[in-house]
Amino acid sequence: MDKTAVITGLLDVRRGRRAAPQHQQTGTTMVGGTLNTMADLRRSGFGRxxxxxxxxxxFWFAKNYIKFDYMGEMVARYNPNxxxxxxxxxxxxxxWDCSNVTTHISVISCNFLLPDNVHPYYIVGNLNPEESNCLPQYVRKDFTGDQDDSNMDRLIISLRPDGTVDNVYVTQHDDDGLSFDPDNTYRVTRGLLRDIRGLKLHKFLKQAGYSSRQPIIHMNDYEDILSYFEDFLRL
Incomplete structure (x- = not known):
């Protein structure tokens, strides 16, 4: 067995990433799936x-940023502009690069993270800017200001001119910290947002599978991880 392949697979599991599909990638969007239930959210591994x-x-977005009108539509309480x-x-x-690079396993075309939409998208979740200080303390309290996992998650909405929220997505930065990870980008349904609104924070985090313990393996320590698993595989 290739030890490096085993270690890489373990790292991908720890990162919450799925193996890349070995087929031609077509279409214009790379959303990983739809989260309809708390079980879906837990299985996604998002922010866990x-x-x-x-x-x-x-949780903050569902409880405080939106409301549901008498027609069941999501309406933003604030103007993101x-x-x-x-x-x-x-x-x-x-x-991805739009140059249609051909490899032995795939043809990479010009894809977008989210579907093309007539309504604009807005993003929130970066804890560096001063404006993010308006977020609740429970959202910000574990932010370190370092290049680590404490600032990797984002929430994106599409908004109609009348303030109705069309779609909600959650995503996370890729390993380079510059782009977003399509395999870990999900649309969140209105039904799930309604369910979240009915929960207390601690109960929501428990049902979503949140762990208050940091992962044993840190992604920046690749050489140490490699050495550890090489020793492990010798046993």
Whole structure:
């Protein structure tokens, strides 16, 4: 067995990433799936371990940023164009090179993280800007200011001119910290957001599988991880 392959697979599991599909990638969107229930959210692994803040960000959004009108539509309580909580426009740029690079396993076309939409996208979750200080303390409390997992999660919405929220997505930064990970980008349904609104924070985190313990393996210590598993495989 290839030890490096085993170790890489273990690292991918720890990162919450799925193996890349070995087929031609077509279409214009790379959303990983739809979260309809708490079980779906738990299985997705989104924001599940300390110091990540994604689950708490999602809870705040469901409880405090939106409301449901008499028609069951999601309506934003605030105007994201005003920049509160550091909500700002999200440019749905291609996540891959558009040069149609051909490899032995796939043809990579010009794909976008989210579906093309007539309504603008807005993103929130970056804890660095001063405006994010308006987020609740429970969302921000584990933010370190370092290049670690404490600022990797984001929430994206599409908004109609009348303030109705069309779609809600959760995502996370890829390993490079610059782009977003399509395999860990999910649409969150209105039904799930309604369910979250009916929960207390501690109960929501428990049902979503949140762990208050940091992962044993840290992604920056690749050489140490490699050495550890090489020793393990010799046993």
């Amino acid at each position: 371990h300390l110091p990540r803040h994604g689950l708490k960000l999602l 005003e920049g509160g909580f550091d909500f700002h426009p999200f440019q749905n740029r291609p996540e």
